[in-house]
Amino acid sequence: MKYLLCLIMMSVLSQANIAMAHSIDSNKARLTLRDGQAELRLHIDMQHWFQALQDPAAWILGDTNTVMAPNLTATQQQAFIKDLLESNTVLHLNKAVVALQLKSLHTLTHPTGQAELVLEGLHHNKGLEIEQVSLTLPPSLGAIHLNVVRPQYRMLAAGKTALITFN
Template sequence: MWPTVRTNATHLLSAFRSEPAWLFGDIDALMPEDLTAEEQIDYVKSALQKTTTLVINKQKIPVETVSYTSHSEALPHDAELVLQSRHTFAHVDEVTLSLSKALGSVHTSFVKPQYQRVGAGESATVKYK
């Protein structure tokens, strides 16, 4: 299961430096001031991995990895976070995703992969219901 979240990068980074957000419990700790841009992204990814709750078919599933991609800063939601998890369910009937308040308002997208083996030179067809 790979939920995707789109949010504003500037807001996201400032939220993890916000003392009021920390005092109100929206974040667990303040992001250190002296981090490089890459370290800031790693900090946010780690914090979101710890605070995100993913429930599939009423069973809590750990978020294994968070990937971060930055898009054009002209877009209001210029940061894309992809949360990756594994499960063993044959059928997924329900997904619940709870995110940190630090993200603010976000757009989400859920991907339900369909796996199949494709031989060399063959085609694959996926049908959506």
């Protein structure tokens, strides 16, 4: 009986390790809306994205709108990514288009090859209530977990309490 319990326990533990070993870091996006400025931070698995962009079948199926040549230099790859993101990322705030520009692309020290891409744009809703946000990203990125943030800034005096209300 003890032997059987031991085998069952080992089986369960090995399955838990397999499940943890196959966890996938998904693509993420954080859209931060400040007064007059929008910032979009993308955390992307670049190796997977490049594979999708270099796959002609993905283009035929409509999973990407352009095919990236496999023999591009690093500078050419960055120019390709910049053009792709800026022309296929569409942000609307209160139905007004906000043009986003790629400001930086950093490879993170992460074993999965994640990179952080930062796009920024100016909007004319400064001081106005933003009631509606619409964001479209290039289909080649795949599914993305999106987080939208509207920071509230306050000066917190030493030893005092800040009161922040949400509508």
